[in-house]
Amino acid sequence: MSLQDHAEELASDLGVDTAEVRSELETLDKYDVPIDEAKQTVRRRYDTDGDDGGEVPSKDVAAITADDGSVSTTAVVLTAGKRSIQYGGDTHVIQEGELADETGRISYTDWEGFDLEPGATVRVGNANTREWEGEPELNLGEGTTVESAAESLSVPYDVGGEATLADLDPGDRGVTVEVQVLEAESRTIDGRDGETEIISGVVGDETARLPFTDWDPRPELREGSVRIENAYVREFRGVPSVNASEFSTVSPLKGTVEVADSAERRSIRAAVEAGGLFDVELVGSVVAVRDGSGLIERCPECGRVIDGGQCRSHGAVEGEDDLRVKAILDDGTGTVTVVLDAELTAEIYGGGLEAAREHARDAMDRSVVADDIRAAIVGREFRARGSLTVDEYGANLTARSFEQRRDDPTARARAILEVAK
Numbered sequence: 001m002s003l004q005d006h007a008e009e010l011a012s013d014l015g016v017d018t019a020e021v022r023s024e025l026e027t028l029d030k031y032d033v034p035i036d037e038a039k040q041t042v043r044r045r046y047d048t049d050g051d052d053g054g055e056v057p058s059k060d061v062a063a064i065t066a067d068d069g070s071v072s073t074t075a076v077v078l079t080a081g082k083r084s085i086q087y088g089g090d091t092h093v094i095q096e097g098e099l100a101d102e103t104g105r106i107s108y109t110d111w112e113g114f115d116l117e118p119g120a121t122v123r124v125g126n127a128n129t130r131e132w133e134g135e136p137e138l139n140l141g142e143g144t145t146v147e148s149a150a151e152s153l154s155v156p157y158d159v160g161g162e163a164t165l166a167d168l169d170p171g172d173r174g175v176t177v178e179v180q181v182l183e184a185e186s187r188t189i190d191g192r193d194g195e196t197e198i199i200s201g202v203v204g205d206e207t208a209r210l211p212f213t214d215w216d217p218r219p220e221l222r223e224g225s226v227r228i229e230n231a232y233v234r235e236f237r238g239v240p241s242v243n244a245s246e247f248s249t250v251s252p253l254k255g256t257v258e259v260a261d262s263a264e265r266r267s268i269r270a271a272v273e274a275g276g277l278f279d280v281e282l283v284g285s286v287v288a289v290r291d292g293s294g295l296i297e298r299c300p301e302c303g304r305v306i307d308g309g310q311c312r313s314h315g316a317v318e319g320e321d322d323l324r325v326k327a328i329l330d331d332g333t334g335t336v337t338v339v340l341d342a343e344l345t346a347e348i349y350g351g352g353l354e355a356a357r358e359h360a361r362d363a364m365d366r367s368v369v370a371d372d373i374r375a376a377i378v379g380r381e382f383r384a385r386g387s388l389t390v391d392e393y394g395a396n397l398t399a400r401s402f403e404q405r406r407d408d409p410t411a412r413a414r415a416i417l418e419v420a421k
Ligand SMILES: [Zn+2]
Pocket: 299, 300, 301, 302, 303, 304, 311, 312, 313, 314
């Protein structure tokens, strides 16, 4: 059934206008709410309206649930961020952020341009509730009213969205951070309006380093220390990422934002339980080098590692040689697969792609490269630093550095034996 069919069915059930129901379903669909759940939400809203003549319950923020349907509350605006979204071929500007009272805080999305001002205390009437990222959220839509409250509330939260990078969580909106740009790279992506240039990279402050994307590339976000206002936070490969939109403000800072230069050291178990970390240091022993390491072949179309000249997506292709290592690191609390790129692999192997090809040619066997790597690292202790992702394929650390521990007891023992020979 199409959205229109669902809307017609529901509208006739409820005895209301189809267009009205359709617009509510569209709004929920925009948020990827499954259609059955969306229909329930709309049904509940109309049922409630019918039962109590449109009286909407007034609640403290902490008491609001995703199932309330419609609710009114008085709260302080903590943050207000603007963002444009694509929907039905059109661009809609929405505003979003957080509201709070003495009991708690809640996210909101403003579809109607109420222009909530951070710090203001407002009376929100007849907002709709829904679940967003596992929490209740208020939607300020057509039927909603927003007025200045008679009295200001004081709340135990910071107003204005100033945050350190370590504070950020996916879903945060209207955020202000002061950071140093550590890496920035221009990329062309296939956007809705054809090819679009964006900038992505890494920013840091004294608490953390995180990836960022600037969707409206501006020169200020290329280097140096900057203040980014009205950013939003998304999840990128299991870690929060700072997003600057056309509505964000980026201004250079006079001073330099200090950046934590060492990655956070965690046990493997703690890192995996964190569900992904952008910059983490793990120390353990390499217990195995997995298949698909050494001199490998990639599909020229998609870059996937291929076997026997067959790509899963592109069929028979002329593979391109590359070097890679997938090593299993174990620290006694857990294991991760550390993935080394061609450069880090060359350091461990003691030679680059040309050396590896020659080695394989001489031996008439490509697996000799992986064998040498295995002999060089298995049973030794390494300090691996990089981005950890945890998903259905397991825990993978994409390494930025991979160094043998100088105080490695195995290496020390080996060195002593060498001398004794
Ligand atoms: Zn492919």
